[in-house]
Amino acid sequence: MENQDEVSTGEKCRNIRTGSSPDDIAQAFLDNLYYAQGRIPVLATRNDLYMALAYTVRDRLAARWVAQMQQFRRAELKKSIKVVCYLSAEFLPGPHLGNNLLNLGIYDETRQAMEQLGYNLEELIDQETEPGLGNGGLGRLASCFMDSLSTIVVPAFGYGIRYEFGIFDQEIRDGWQVEITDKWLKLGNPWEMPLPELCQEVKLGGHTEHYQDGQGRSRVRWIPAGVVEGIPYDTPILGYGGNICNTLRLWKAEAVESFDFQDFNVGNYYAAVEEKVKSETITKVLYPNDEPEIGKMLRLIQEYFFVSCSLQDMIRIGKMLGNSPECFDQRYVAQLNDTHPSIAVAELMRLLVDEHDVAWEKAWEITQNTFGYTNHTLLPEALEKWPVELFGQILPRHLEIVYEINRRFLDQVRLAFPGDEEQAARLSLIDESGCRYVRMAHLACVGCHAVNGVAKLHSELLKSEVLRDFHEMFPEKFHNVTNGVTPRRWMALSNPRLAALISGVIGDGWITQLDELRKLEPFADDPAFQEKWRRVKRENKNDLATLILNRTGVAVDPDSLFDIQVKRLHEYKRQHLNVLHIITLYARLKRYPASDCVPRTFVFGGKAAPGYAMAKLIIKLINSVAGVVNTDPDIRGRLNVAFLPDFNVKTGQQVYPAADLSEQISLAGEEASGTGNMKFSMNGALTIGTLDGANVEIREEVGAENFFLFGLKVDEVEELKARGYDPRKYYDSNPALREAIDLIRSGHFSGGNAQLFAPLVDLLMQRDNYMLFADYQPYIDCQDRVSAAFRDQQNWTRMSILNVARMGKFSSDRAVREYCDMIWKVQPV
Ligand code: KOT
Incomplete structure (x- = not known):
């Protein structure tokens, strides 16, 4: 029955939604311009045209995206896969349109379709406002990894925050940087799908109550001061060649009730809306620093908010497929992109122990098996820590859990290094050298089964300096994974001239097997090839010179x-x-x-x-x-x-x-x-x-x-x-x-x-x-x-x-x- 539905739906929508000839694309584009955007060509703005094309491309992703989810479900039901969840407070995907055309393999067909209609594809691609949901390297790495996960066919979710305002737009006035609010959603985002039915509730503040359950076991109840809702917004991340389509799931914070009706009825309209405003503030804006702001309460709430939504979502999916929370680590592995999501260690413990009745020891095993932690910095000032008091105010139950993890961990430390209280103090999850802080990197090192740096030298320096004591304690946890970038966006898409020249001599296998670039070596001394190589660079420089002139007035x-x-x-x-x-x-x-x-x-x-x-x-x-x-x-x-x-x-x-x-x-x-x-x-x-x-x-x-x-x-x-x-x-x-x-x-x-x-x-x-x-x-x-x-x-x-x-x-x-x-x-x- 299910299969029949799929087939007939697919049949009815054929071509207009899936066809990839220039004619199909042109027709689908006009259809979307009319039915989705409500415009005819003579009245369409550049953004109307961009939106119509984006919908046309999104339709072509949909089939793969749906198929992917079906495949996951089948594989999941057979318990034959483990899904990678990449937890990151930042993602910097870059503009989607060009990349999706490349990965779908319909770039040239789409260019022709646009030409037939009298439009210029590059101009439409240029119309897209990119989602600037990150500061730089760390967020961009997360997006390169999402592209690679899909391309090498690893089922994955990227979990993060749907900031309403991303990294600020920079203007230069009189030589100085001026920051302008980034309104990336202003003209609409055709790539995301809101899924309000899959919302999650997140508790904040309040206090805990310790009690005995019916069987005489001690339990803890968290009585929060407030609750907010997380709404997931999904963006498809298609692999090159359309192999699979993974999901980037970003959470937006909303008030649980849009209006407090009691306040509303007594005429206190402002008080009624206040709650809503407060809740939505959580995902309003990306912190524009590449260092943490110690003590910024909202930042801690942001981190906890998206982590809690994501872990609850993972448990929800598991439950839907008939998995018990006790199997969590067999179905999922989750990578912490720096310490920003490291509260996940305490949150998973809370969910398992308090909400799913799993014993502490078992929950701890599951937690450690699930998480890996990637460190991205050696700067001591960039190591995240939270004042204990603030932490306890927002996350009273998590503070208790951190203390319990620390108590057990320090017992282990004292066994390994008897009498060395200085070592224990250095390793402790709590910094007690002055004001008391929760050290997030320590929580991550203890709660994860693997810790890695992002280049050989960096990983060595982590072991010998920043995390030396942890390396001494758990040498087997430490790894290096040198970063990489996706050759799809950073070569094939951005440098089509070079890509064509390379593919012309060695074929295009390098796009997914980058080692194949080695085949270029014999051409390094070939004068004719060199000449072509120089011409490509010259043309690219010409383009950049034009951009520089337009943006800065400087002629180069x-x-x-x-x-x-x-x-x-x-x-x-x-x-x-x-x-x-x-x-x-x-x-x-x-x-x-x-x-x-x-x-x-x-x-x-x-x-x-x-x-x-x-x-x-x-x-x-x-x-x-x-x-x-x-x-x-x-x-x-x-x-x-x-x-x-x-x-x-x-x-x-x-x-x-x-x-x-x-x-x-x-x-x-x-x-x-x-x-x-x-x-x-x-x-x-x-x-x-x-x-x-x-x-x-x-x-x-x-x-x-x-x-x-x-x-x-x-x-x-x-x-x-x-x-x-x-x-x-x-x-x-x-x-x-x-x-x-x-x-x-x-x-x-x-x-x-x-x-x-x-x-x-x-x-x-x-x-x-x-x-x-x-x-x-x-x-x-x-x-x-x-x-x-x-x-x-x-x-x-x-x-x-x-x-x-x-x-x-x-x-x-x-x-x-x-x-x-x-x-x-x-x-x-
Ligand atoms: C920001 C705040 C706290 C800790 C780390 C960061 C951070 C590090 N943000 N970006 N990075 C960069 O991450 C890149 C990806 O691993 C690295 O290539 C780069 O060296 C880091 O500076």
Whole structure:
């Protein structure tokens, strides 16, 4: 019966909903424009056209999505699969339309269909507002993993938060960053489906009551102060080739009752609506920091809210399929994307013990089996901790559970390290060194069966520094999974010219087996192929030059070396070291106007956390230097500097393909992995970088001779710190560095205002926490080697081809397979 229904429904809707010829697509598009969007072509806005096309594509996903759910159900009923749940407070999927066309394999057909109707596909793709539901690397990684899970055919859910306002839009006014609210939902989101019937209730605040149940067992009841509802919004995540379609399930908070009728009836309209407003605040806005805000109650509520909804949803699905909560860990594995969802450890314990009557020991076994924890940072200030009092106010029952987990854990610690109370204090889930805090990374380490870093070096530093005591206690839990990025979005979609050139010689197997790029190696020395390679890069640079002109008014030369640094603004990432190089070149040219230099275009992009004054001052510095350099007649045609506002996934897709040089210049030991470094290199940029994060492995893969390395190594950084680092010594002894700093300090780039950059310069002169001065000269020397190498275009092209050919390792498919083997113990279907 069920099968018959499927067939007849499918038959009735054939072609208009599933057909993939240009004619089918064109007809379906007009149908959607009329019936879904209520427009005819002459009255349609660009957004109407985009929506109609999006619905047309969504229809073509639907069949796969429904089939997927059916397949899960059948497999689940046979108990033959384990579903991966990726818990992340952030996802940055990027625009969906182009990616779905690529993965469905109907890009060209759709372009033709639009042409038939007189529309330009690229313009419609450009109309989409991307969901900016993340800050940067961590959220983007989650989305790359979702793409890979679907492509390599692993059944999965991404669970997160449907922020009404995502990461702010950045404008640059007078050189300063200005934050504008991101209204990504304003024109409608055709990719999501609300499922109000699958809502979950989440309790907050209040107190607990301990009592004996009928059988005399002690039980706990949580009496909350309030309840909110989570409504799931599902977005399909189709794998390349349409293999399977997984689900990104994001939760929106709503009030349990829209109106409090009693208040309403006595005429207190505002009080009645207040509850609703309060509840909905929970998922209003993404915190725009790439560091946690300790003590921000709303942030803790956000984290708990989406974790509780997700775990309850998992239990609900299990129940629907006839699984008892005791089998939870046989049906699911859940990865914690940093500590933001780590309250899941206590929440699953609560659900199992309090609500499903599972014994503590059994519940603990299930919890540990279920969760894995990925750490994404070495910055001590980014390790999440919550004041005990605040934690207990919002989550009174969870605080009791954390205490109980800690009590049992510290017993274990004292057995392993008898008499070592300092070790116990360091490991404790509660920081009692001053104000008392719950340490979320400790909760994750104890409650998970696996802990991993995101690049080899980072994982080693976790073991030897940040989580040293845990590594001593549980060495078997520690793993490394080096990050990767999806070659679908970051090569095939964003760089169609390069993709076509590559596929033309080695076929298109590389799109799902990135190691196949190795087959390019024999072409690295082929002059005809090199020429084509250069032409692709030249055209991509031309496109980027147009974008830069339109967005910033700066005209740049596509024949110059495109030297690009795009990433969040942070002192440890050292955008200001890049600026010191620019100023050094500028000063050289001013002094020796006739000197021969390789023309360069410096491009920057990235957002600063709104409260991070120093990062915002660095943006102002970049724009101030740009203002002087770009308008100086002595410099014309030799150096240009542009700050591309509002760097996001969409802009990234236009930037990476056009780069000659990728700047990956963080102080060694600070960047956990980086993923932009991979995107650049995959698109044929050469890297100038330190031995930090995944740079180490990129260099290993592409070969030291194809990578511009400079700077202190991790042990040298530590040694220098131990000896007592004094930035002044470098300033005093290096005339070029001194000149660059003095130019900034004199007000040369700030219309004579010597105060403007004083906070930045003073910090460098006094503390220079990220050792720019120590790395300055090695960086300048390395940049000079870059310029010399760029003059030899043949060899440069060779290196560029080899970089791409050797990037196989950095596919997120490889990373996800490693999670499957090592951590999740699941097999691709
Ligand atoms: C933010 C807050 C707390 C802890 C970690 C973060 C964080 C780390 N946000 N983004 N990251 C980046 O994650 C990427 C993916 O693993 C890394 O490549 C990058 O180095 C991190 O900085």
